Amino acid sequence: MRTLLRGARWVRWYMRELTxxxxxxxxxxxxxxxxxxxxxxxxxxxxxxxxxxxDGDPRQGFRCC
Structure with a gap:
């Protein structure tokens, strides 16, 4: 159970950092x-x-619209 909880915390942390x-x-x-x-x-x-x-800085990435 501890391993599952630790894995869930890691996934949550990873997704928060990724997004x-x-x-x-x-x-x-x-x-x-x-x-x-x-x-x-x-x-x-x-x-x-x-x-x-x-949106105001064109160097911040591609913006198509």
Whole structure:
């Protein structure tokens, strides 16, 4: 049972890293480490800013539309 649980945790971690779902968690940890008093944006605002930055910079990858 322990092996199965450990495997499930690894799969969850791997999928979060693969899809970059953990980017917000890393950003919040970075923000707290460098400025604990800083206001943390909501996940929705973080994703919106990240998407806008990616769409605004042509060097960030291929965009067909």
């Amino acid at each position: 970059d779902e953990s980017a917000y968690d890393r950003y919040v940890a970075h923000l707290r480490a460098h400025d604990p008093a800083a206001e943390v944006p909501s996940r929705r605002d973080f994703e919106r800013e990240r998407t806008d930055a990616r």
